[in-house]
Amino acid sequence: MKISRRDFLKGSATTLFLAGFNLPALATVSKKKNLVVIMLRGGMDGLCAVPVIGDKNFEKRRKNILIENTIKLNSDFALHPRLKGFNECWKENTGSIVHATSIPYTQRSHFEGQNLMETGGRVAYKEKTGWVGRAMKLAKLQGDGLALSLPMPLLLRGVPKNNNYFPASGRLPRKETLDLLRSVYAESSEDELLEMMNYIKKRKDEQMMGGSSGHGKRKNKNLAKQAAVYLRKSDGPRVAVFEVNGFDTHAAQGGVDGTHTKCLVEMDDIIKNLKENLKEAYNDTVILTVTEFGRTIKQNGGNGTEHGYGTAIFMAGGLLKKSQVHTDWPGLKRKEMYDGRDLNATIDARSVYASAMSTVFDLDFKRIQKDVFWGEDLQNLSDKLFKA
């Protein structure tokens, strides 16, 4: 056991003081700032992505799936060697990790967990809106959400008029046809359909729909390029949401070439392509990840891992204060683990998200805490993680 429980989190008193200014939105003069959320579905293994260095308890428990040749981040943590895009951010002081964190959900069901990672609540299926959607509503950001997926993710719900991009092949009908349907939707009070039709019309004007095959365009790394083009525009969306599936590796999780790695690389490609294509706008962006839970420390008989609890959050973008692994490390001895089997979560992931949104949406942390997360006990990490 190299590192034990430490307190990295002193000095939150100043944060409370700074948060006292009760200004609703300061957006009028500031630059357009962007938030990108990458949802990692299936339970991302924080300790596969960002392993702890020199912990015998850890190495012993996952002999067959340990990642080798990792990139050392600091004295305590290393990075999965395939996460080259993120490593570039790290080197440029715009990549951070929050470790030993999770949404406050410990029941290990994907569907409940994914529901909660999107709603931000504590009771599965209770809330019908997402934490990003609610915060956007608070910041009066209508029509500023873009999902890079086919169904609209729950995460963005709560604010109307979101758009999505996941191109099909073929050409859109002519303007008159769209107008006719639009008027029918308006007359029948089909508000949601009407909004969709407005987007489609706009897209038609932008000549977005190429005639070529949609398949390649629908890969996450290519969607990231397109999303960056949109986010970069001054009148473009301010929030983009990606989904990466397949983290649920109960069997054959594998080491550096395994299935978990494949999913992590998909995430990494999104970060890399966003960074490259956002250009200067990268400086005004926060990219962060969300997952429903981590995975058990111990490998199972099938060289996979089970549903766990604590995990890690990846963050990138010019709005980050610096490159760091921010953690209140709980340790991996049996009694230090959750249920004696999982990495514990010592930071409520929602504290990170609330702080990020406070920075990007120029909203007072306390308002987000109150109106987005029902006044729950969250820490303001804004001054630790993000630029003022």
Added chain:
Amino acid sequence: MKNFFRKVAFGLKPDEKAPSDPLGWAQKQVEAISDLNWKGKHIYSEKEMRKYWITQRVEENTTLRKKFKNDPQGFERAEKQLEYDTGGKYWPNNEICIRHAEGVRSNNPVLAKLWYFWTNHFTISQTQRLHQYSTGAYQREFIRANMDKNFETMVTEATIAWPMIMHLDNKDNIGPKSESGRQEWRRKEKKPATLNENHARELMELHTISPKGGYSQEDVQELAKIMTGWRPKWTKKSDHGTDIKFMSDRHEPGKKKVLGREYKKGRKSLKIVIKDLVNHPSCREFIATKLCRYLITDNPTKDMIVPIIKAWERSDGYLPEVHKAAIKVAFEYNDKYQKFQNPENWWLQVINMSGAGYAYPVPEKMMDKFQLGYPVAQNLRESDWRLEDIGCHPYRSQQPNGYSDISTDWLSTELIIRRLMYAKEAFFKYKIKDQLDDKIHEKIIRTNFDNPDKILKIVSKAKSNEEKHMILFNLPEVLRA
């Protein structure tokens, strides 16, 4: 009233006469399971399909990887050829043709629509190439074939179906204290036997009692223990694709306690615990709610659910009775509620109402032309890509909870774009004669709507027959049923 034919089925064909007793018409269809409408020669059992899966997986993961260790391009080529040899791109297309023929060509479209409901309830998600070889056959053999049995039978058969065991990892659910778990080699090779809770959790959460059943993490673990040992039979020679057997040497010994009830060790307990789960009040409430959500509205009321629960209780979960009750409720609420149709059901409605069933699904004689070892011709691959493109491929759900039944999840820019474009494509399924028939839209509208004049007025604003198709099939009256 005519809305009902779209609510519980896929509408009426242009020349079809509306049945005089719609409720009776619909209920009769779910009383027995008729033969499949599809007359193609490639209909194989799940077990037969496994042969192709085995060849694909074993060759790919062992032989080819060894052979092309230092030749990634050679590996890619060989992998592609292997997929041709095993029909990996053909089977899902063929299976979707079988599935959709039931919706648009058979005499029991109501049964088909409910079949789709159950295949989504007992989803096999896209993993381990199951969607290419096994899921279609599984949906015929373990879901459709059990729609005239009790729910208990359907749950039992689906639970120990080979694809379900594979996709929820029960293969790796081994009792730590079992005979196999205690063996010396596990210690030496550091491959300890551990529980895998995945399948047990889904059996409760998704398939039977839902989280409302109030089970704890401990209940999940105990159920996982009951399920230990249910896996493909392991032999020294192979562990690939063998039949599901109860392997007592991997079964966790001792009594287990789930939701307060005790179960003995051994193979019989799985069936008993399924019986108990199926008879749990939360189970019938969960299924009744889901049925109403699928057929009637996103937010079913208590008054809708109760008659279905009652039918369940009277008939001991006999599915034809449960279905009839659900159809009756849908009939009673027909005019008051309009349900936004998911993309697959909408597409079948477009084909059926426009009378293009002769061109979709791709006819048997064309599908039968395929030969193993060759690439699948573009024109035989429509079903597969279209369903993927429309965001609800029934074999490719990303999660074991299948697709949502809530309209918000189907309302997005991209999905509405696809409906516009696919309505146009449906038009070009028509033979030239139908494309040129200026009266065809009036026929479709008069057959399918109680307010034909209003709809005709809107549609007549279109400049061409092709545009009429696009507009008609994207009117709120068609998107909802």
